[in-house]
Amino acid sequence: MRRFVALLLALLALTALSACGATPAEESDSTQTAVDADSDAVRTVVDCYGREVEIPEEVKTVVCTGSGALRMVCYLQCTDRLVGVEDTDKNYETSTLRDYAHVYYETLQALPSIGKGGGTANTAYVEELIALQPDVILSGYSQEALEDLARTTGIPCVTVRALSINFIDESFYTAMEVAADVLGAQARCEEVLTWIDGCKADLSARTADIPEADKPLCYAGAVTYSGTHGFTGTYSNFGPFLAIGARNAADEVEEEGYYDADPEKILSWDPDVIFLDPGSLDLVQEEYASNPGFFDALTAVQTGQIYACVSYNNYSTNVGYAIADAYYAGTVLSPEQFADVDIAAKTDEILEFLLGRGYYGDMTADGLAFGPLEIGHEA
16 A cells, blocks of 8 residues: 555656756747637628628727728727728818718828728728738728728728618618627627617607698708719708608608709799708809709798708718707707707717717818808808
């Protein structure tokens, strides 16, 4: 028995000596192997096209290409992950047309250029992207352009493309959730989407009890969609009107989203209230100068019921502007129900939540303030 115990003790001693004899280099190699294994960890996400994309377990660096992608990164408060930016997002120091690019101008200006930008086609600078090697490219490209970019760069490309129709619809929610999954920003994403739901509920509740017959007929003209348009440029299912249950004259036509309305049809609608994008007012003034009779025949022009509706489409949906538009339209169309809304303060509150800084003063200086408009006179 003693012999067995002695043998056992000897074996334990040898084992201990062997362990103590491991060299620092061997220990370092073992540790490094564990680190390498961890750094090589990957996971799979499903993007807005239903594509399964393998990405690093932890995404530390990203770039954004195409319509809407960078806005989502800014709403998710993940701009510290950016290692490059498209040229189109670098021009908004004083311009407030693009919400996130104005607030984050200094951050974006300091980053390397990774593409021309401007739409859903592949306008990326492939060599620059390959040199930067971001962990993931978040993109608003079309599917064909996205897959071309993934093929030419060898970098995981995930689409977060959302539609700019209706009032911040489900495609935006899905895109935000995909972006948050990639970035590990689910908590902030939930906060943003819950807040948007709250705004929607508040807007809807304020007008829920107004009889349809008591609602003025309204029209949104000179809207922005893939560029600026004149007076006949309008929307069916116009987001800010949908949010407050407004009667939109343009809904009479069987069109989905943006279209050019027939001028004769607008005359037949003869809306009580007209909203125009102040950023396109110069186009409307030119149209008035060439055909004043058309405009002067409209009741809203005669009574001065023309108001600003800031464009919320600029490289996809400016969510903050869409919500502010709805609140302002509410103050015009249903003043009693929106009597507590100071639109300047409300706009700042919205922008502060989404982007960390309210800047309604900058919007006013840029000619994008809410308020009455005149056509046929000096703007």
